[in-house]
Amino acid sequence: MTQTTLKAEGAALAAAPRRARRSPFQRKIFPYLLVAPAVIYLLGITLYPGVFAIYQSFFVVTFTGWVPNGVGNYVDLFQDDEFWAALWNTLVIGGISLTLQCAIALMLAFFAYRDPLIRGWRIIFLMPMLFMPSAVAFIWKLAFMDGRVISDLLMRVGLISENIDFLGVVWNARLTLIVADVWQWTPFLFIIFVAGLQAQDKEIEEAARLDGASWPAIFWNISLPLMRPVIAVAVILRGIDITTMFTNVFIMTQGTPGGTTETISYFIYRTGFRLFNFGYASAASAIMLILTIIIAQVLLKRFFRSGRA
Amino acid sequence: MAEIELRNISKKWGHFVGVKDVNLTISDEEFVVFLGPSGCGKTTTMRMIAGLEDPSGGEVVIDGEVVNEVDARDRDVAMVFQSYALYPNMTIYENIRFPLRMRRVPKEQHAALVQRAAEMVELGDYLERKPGALSGGQRQRAALARAVVRQPHVFLMDEPLSNLDAKLRTAMRVQLKHLQRQLKITTVYVTHDQVEAMTLADRIVIMDGGEIQQIGTPHEIYGDPANTFVAGFIGSPPMNLIAGHLEGGVFSAAGLRVEGLALEGSREAVLGVRPEDCHVNGAAGHLTGRIFGIEPTGDQTFVSLRSDDTLIEIRADRDFRAPLDSTAQISFDLDRLYFFDATSGERLR
Numbered sequence: 068m069t070q071t072t073l074k075a076e077g078a079a080l081a082a083a084p085r086r087a088r089r090s091p092f093q094r095k096i097f098p099y100l101l102v103a104p105a106v107i108y109l110l111g112i113t114l115y116p117g118v119f120a121i122y123q124s125f126f127v128v129t130f131t132g133w134v135p136n137g138v139g140n141y142v143d144l145f146q147d148d149e150f151w152a153a154l155w156n157t158l159v160i161g162g163i164s165l166t167l168q169c170a171i172a173l174m175l176a177f178f179a180y181r182d183p184l185i186r187g188w189r190i191i192f193l194m195p196m197l198f199m200p201s202a203v204a205f206i207w208k209l210a211f212m213d214g215r216v217i218s219d220l221l222m223r224v225g226l227i228s229e230n231i232d233f234l235g236v237v238w239n240a241r242l243t244l245i246v247a248d249v250w251q252w253t254p255f256l257f258i259i260f261v262a263g264l265q266a267q268d269k270e271i272e273e274a275a276r277l278d279g280a281s282w283p284a285i286f287w288n289i290s291l292p293l294m295r296p297v298i299a300v301a302v303i304l305r306g307i308d309i310t311t312m313f314t315n316v317f318i319m320t321q322g323t324p325g326g327t328t329e330t331i332s333y334f335i336y337r338t339g340f341r342l343f344n345f346g347y348a349s350a351a352s353a354i355m356l357i358l359t360i361i362i363a364q365v366l367l368k369r370f371f372r373s374g375r376a
Numbered sequence: 377m378a379e380i381e382l383r384n385i386s387k388k389w390g391h392f393v394g395v396k397d398v399n400l401t402i403s404d405e406e407f408v409v410f411l412g413p414s415g416c417g418k419t420t421t422m423r424m425i426a427g428l429e430d431p432s433g434g435e436v437v438i439d440g441e442v443v444n445e446v447d448a449r450d451r452d453v454a455m456v457f458q459s460y461a462l463y464p465n466m467t468i469y470e471n472i473r474f475p476l477r478m479r480r481v482p483k484e485q486h487a488a489l490v491q492r493a494a495e496m497v498e499l500g501d502y503l504e505r506k507p508g509a510l511s512g513g514q515r516q517r518a519a520l521a522r523a524v525v526r527q528p529h530v531f532l533m534d535e536p537l538s539n540l541d542a543k544l545r546t547a548m549r550v551q552l553k554h555l556q557r558q559l560k561i562t563t564v565y566v567t568h569d570q571v572e573a574m575t576l577a578d579r580i581v582i583m584d585g586g587e588i589q590q591i592g593t594p595h596e597i598y599g600d601p602a603n604t605f606v607a608g609f610i611g612s613p614p615m616n617l618i619a620g621h622l623e624g625g626v627f628s629a630a631g632l633r634v635e636g637l638a639l640e641g642s643r644e645a646v647l648g649v650r651p652e653d654c655h656v657n658g659a660a661g662h663l664t665g666r667i668f669g670i671e672p673t674g675d676q677t678f679v680s681l682r683s684d685d686t687l688i689e690i691r692a693d694r695d696f697r698a699p700l701d702s703t704a705q706i707s708f709d710l711d712r713l714y715f716f717d718a719t720s721g722e723r724l725r
């Protein structure tokens with residue numbers, strides 16, 4: 068026993084000098100060389116455009132050249148009613164759909180997580196997320212507006228007597244965006260919440276049961292507070308995504324009626340690629356970036372500090 | 377306040393039988409301990425009493441009422457889990473108050489009731505902390521306080537002391553027994569520790585392989601074991617079991633012969649004798665062996681003796697000294713011998 072260990076150590080010692088032949092400098096640099104291509108690629112498509120946009124936001128960009136403008140773009144933005152409207156629209160549409168999808172997903176998760184069938188087949192609920200977003204948006208556009216499928220259905224059931232004008236009325240148009248987003252993303256939250264609930268200690272639930280708690284009471288007093296970190300992560304992920312909501316707006320409403328469904332992303336797109344005011348669009352992007360970072364930070368701190376037992 | 381009856385209770389998962397045909401009546405205010413090795417179905421049986429597990433067959437009866445279809449919530453049973461299962465998001469105060477809130481006890485009484493329960497388990501100073509900030513012993517007491525606060529019909533405790541260190545366990549054991557006497561609540565207690573079982577129980581239920589092996593007072597279980605399993609499980613060190621042959625009132629095994637027994641017939645049998653009923657003498661005895669090991673524990677000395685292939689444990693007094701491998705003669709207390717059937721393991725009487 069002792070003999071073999073000694074032999075093994077001897078072999079290791081003999082092998083050591085061969086490994087040491089690479090110089091210390093090489094040994095330090097080598098790992099970085101290995102990850103360099105990926106890092107360069109990632110920085111190239113994220114950091115570079117970001118820095119470029121921030122730099123560009125201090126210029127008035129025309130086809131003939133860049134004219135330095137200081138913080139002029141930002142000053143203009145803060146006085147631009149359309150920008151404020153876009154900010155407000157994003158907040159309203161995003162806020163309502165995020166609240167709705169969270170509430171619906173939590174409720175479904177609460178009813179479903181003890182069901183063995185859902186444990187086994189929860190991957191199926193990911194389906195709506197797997198469809199191409201633009202295709203989904205087109206289908207909703209068809210259902211609400213062009214094809215009037217929804218109006219038609221409602222008329223046949225007798226709930227309404229004439230076609231609903233989904234594009235013409237402010238809240239109808241916003242509603243279509245909310246419905247589309249809720250449909251596509253509730254399952255994602257549902258899965259996260261089901262996983263969170265299933266990961267909880269079953270004995271705690273049983274103890275509460277014996278203490279006389281009903282299922283809703285258990286959910287409200289125990290499961291939900293314990294789920295705080297999970298909910299926080301889900302809300303932050305979805306929140307960032309919703310803040311940059313673009314595809315549905317671009318395909319379904321294009322900001323109509325009267326810009327009341329124009330989100331910030333769409334505002335930036337319109338300013339940059341329709342009005343070709345790149346400096347101005349860059350400034351708006353920079354503001355949005357800062358806003359998302361601040362909100363995410365605040366949420367993270369709030370939920371995780373107090374979430375700790 | 378409550379009498380519990382289990383009628384032919386069993387639990388199967390697929391083909392696996394966790395608990396098999398358990399029959400048991402627990403009378404009011406009794407302290408019953410389920411004792412058995414790990415995996416023998418103690419927890420499962422207890423969970424069926426609580427209503428956390430549906431029996432595959434049989435009936436659970438509480439106070440004369442079949443409660444199989446009664447939800448766990450409505451059985452008025454309190455349980456202390458092995459993991460304690462405290463609510464990590466609530467303070468200890470809120471934890472103990474939770475059953476009162478859920479059972480709609482008037483709010484004005486909460487503070488006083490929680491205070492009293494906390495004092496009963498000497499936990500008064502920690503009420504504002506969360507479970508994560510307590511030691512194992514404190515958590516255990518918090519779980520106990522949560523169980524006693526609402527004066528349930530039945531107490532169920534699943535190895536509540538197993539996560540504590542030896543010293544604390546002894547102290548908590550005394551407290552637990554005192555508490556149960558004080559509250560007079562029918563209690564079922566699960567453990568795999570025979571010392572806990574012996575010291576706490578009014579009656580012990582010994583289980584193995586999902587079946588009850590014997591039910592009796594600690595005294596009966598120790599002095600009158602029903603089969604080789606019980607004989608070998610209870611006692612520390614356990615009873616010596618020596619295989620041999622019984623014929624015409626004479627038991628014989630290699631190097632061993634005991635005569636004048638009141639047992640008829642001829643059969644393969646097992647002789648059981650407790651370490652304290654064996655004596656090392658200088659003169660002739662029932663058995664001759666070589667000293668294999670000597671373990672002094674301070675107040676007594678355990679001697680293991682090898683005779684042929686069997687090892688026999690003997691309790692000698694504290695001053696016993698002898699060189700290893702020396703020959704020793706053993707004699708038994710003849711009225712303290714037990715005989716079991718070699719195949720079934722059942723006691724021969």
Ligand SMILES: Nc1ncnc2c1ncn2[C@@H]1O[C@H](COP(=O)(O)OP(=O)(O)O)[C@@H](O)[C@H]1O
Binds near residue numbers: 392413416418421
């Ligand atoms: N949910 C379950 N599914 C399948 N087998 C189980 C389940 N719960 C317990 N068992 C099995 O039943 C037997 C008894 O378990 P248990 O009552 O927990 O034993 P213990 O006496 O240690 O408390 C064990 O063999 C265990 O593996």
Ligand SMILES: [Mg+2]
Binds near residue numbers: 415418419420534
């Ligand atoms: Mg157990």
